[in-house]
Amino acid sequence: MSKHNGPIFIVGAPRSGTTLLQYMVRAHPRISLPTGESHFFIPLLRDADRFGDLSQLENVRAVLDAMYKQSDDFLDTDLHGMLFDAATLAAELHREGRNTMPAIITGLFEKNAAGEGKARWGDKTPYYVLHMVKLKQIFPDAQFVHLVRDGRDVALSLFGRRHDFRVYNTYFAAKYWQQYVEIGREQGRQLSPESYLELRYEDLIVDQKATLQKMYDFLGEEFTDELLNYKKAGQAGKTPLVSQSLRPDNAEKWRKKMTPEQIRLFEAAAGQTLREFGYNLATDARPLPLPQRAALRLHNIVWAKWRNTFGPFGKD
Numbered sequence: 001m002s003k004h005n006g007p008i009f010i011v012g013a014p015r016s017g018t019t020l021l022q023y024m025v026r027a028h029p030r031i032s033l034p035t036g037e038s039h040f041f042i043p044l045l046r047d048a049d050r051f052g053d054l055s056q057l058e059n060v061r062a063v064l065d066a067m068y069k070q071s072d073d074f075l076d077t078d079l080h081g082m083l084f085d086a087a088t089l090a091a092e093l094h095r096e097g098r099n100t101m102p103a104i105i106t107g108l109f110e111k112n113a114a115g116e117g118k119a120r121w122g123d124k125t126p127y128y129v130l131h132m133v134k135l136k137q138i139f140p141d142a143q144f145v146h147l148v149r150d151g152r153d154v155a156l157s158l159f160g161r162r163h164d165f166r167v168y169n170t171y172f173a174a175k176y177w178q179q180y181v182e183i184g185r186e187q188g189r190q191l192s193p194e195s196y197l198e199l200r201y202e203d204l205i206v207d208q209k210a211t212l213q214k215m216y217d218f219l220g221e222e223f224t225d226e227l228l229n230y231k232k233a234g235q236a237g238k239t240p241l242v243s244q245s246l247r248p249d250n251a252e253k254w255r256k257k258m259t260p261e262q263i264r265l266f267e268a269a270a271g272q273t274l275r276e277f278g279y280n281l282a283t284d285a286r287p288l289p290l291p292q293r294a295a296l297r298l299h300n301i302v303w304a305k306w307r308n309t310f311g312p313f314g315k316d
Contacts, residue, residue: 004220006141007109008033008122011129013180014165015157016149017201022124024212025145027230028221030120032113036078037125040067041105045138048101055099061090063104081115084108102138129184136191143219144191146184149201150279151177152254152266168303170262171288171296174269182273194218200278202251255282265296 008031012018026033044067051066052059064086068075075084089108098107109121128135132144155173158165167173188196197218204211208228216223254263264283267274271285288296 004141004143005120006143007106007139008120008219009128009132009135009142009144010122010124010147011132011144011184012126012147013129013149013151013154013177013184014126015154015161016126016147017204018124018126018147020201021145021147021199021204024208024227024230025122025215027227028216030118030221031122031219032081032109032116032118032120033122033124034074034078034112035080036074038071038074038123039125039127040070041123041125041128041135042131043070044105045101045134051101053099054101054104055094055097057090057094060094060098060104061086063101064090067108079112081112081118106139126180129180129187132184132187132196133190136195142195144188144196145215145218146188146196146198147201147204148181148184148198148277150251150254151181151270151274152258152263152279153251155262155266156254156257163307166300166304166307168300169296170258170265171269171293172300174266178270178273181277185276205250269293 008025010018010021010025010033022033022035025031026035044063048054051063054060054063068084068086089111092111093104093107096107098104106121109123113119113121129144129146132146136142136144151174154177155167155170158167158173158176162168165176167176185198188198197215199211199215209225212227213223216227254266258266265288267281267283267285268288271281271283274281274285
């Protein structure tokens with residue numbers, strides 16, 4: 001019998017392996033996790049007042065329409081226990097008396113979980129790591145699993161999607177990762193040990209069983225060896241890499257794929273943070289001079305603005 005029934009949030013810096021963990025957790029017979037990222041919790045909770053009295057049906061419908069406008073792909077393809085239809089769902093939520101923003105969001109996820117035959121719901125949206133204290137206030141029984149990955153490997157992955165994340169040099173990638181993991185840990189310190197768990201991606205791929213056992217103990221859920229067969233719990237969908245076997249050599253790829261200068265720049269920017277999270281350094285991590293730091297920040301700003309103005313193939 002589970003000791004907890006609250007929502008589960010999987011969070012962390014982007015490109016840290018949260019999708020892998022998402023698929024592992026959704027294999028649990030009690031836990032429902034959509035296969036994408038919601039992104040709408042914080043905007044809707046922040047702007048709840050603009051929707052007016054949520055005991056009114058038309059205002060509930062307005063919330064769902066705003067939710068769909070922001071995250072249509074998620075709502076259309078990543079909910080596996082229900083079909084998102086704003087009119088039908090608004091009527092159901094109104095009839096059930098779900099007249100606050102948290103109640104409406106909870107209602108959506110509870111209905112999706114019920115459709116999957118599961119008792120507990122969760123969400124994987126990495127940037128919620130920056131808002132855990134706020135989410136805990138809104139969802140008092142929530143639990144958070146913060147997955148941390150070596151920032152140098154995160155940087156390599158960010159470079160593969162540089163235009164999505166607006167990361168155009170190694171120094172900026174280091175500061176980007178550093179912001180996420182440091183704010184995540186600081187927010188985690190403000191939560192109780194029953195609410196916040198920090199895991200390392202490297203531990204997950206080296207010893208999957210021990211790491212998952214630790215996580216399920218934290219979540220108050222039963223762990224069985226059957227949960228190691230997470231791939232049969234659902235197709236990889238938008239993330240085909242999830243269907244591949246776990247490889248311990250997926251850690252420390254930076255040693256072969258980063259140039260010595262990239263390693264120097266990353267460790268100069270975030271070396272102390274790497275140490276704090278248990279990662280060894282390859283350089284003395286000597287801080288960069290202020291003019292060089294300023295130049296690298298400006299370089300990233302210029303490239304991001306150029307991309308936003310001209311797009312991938314010239315001016316729009």
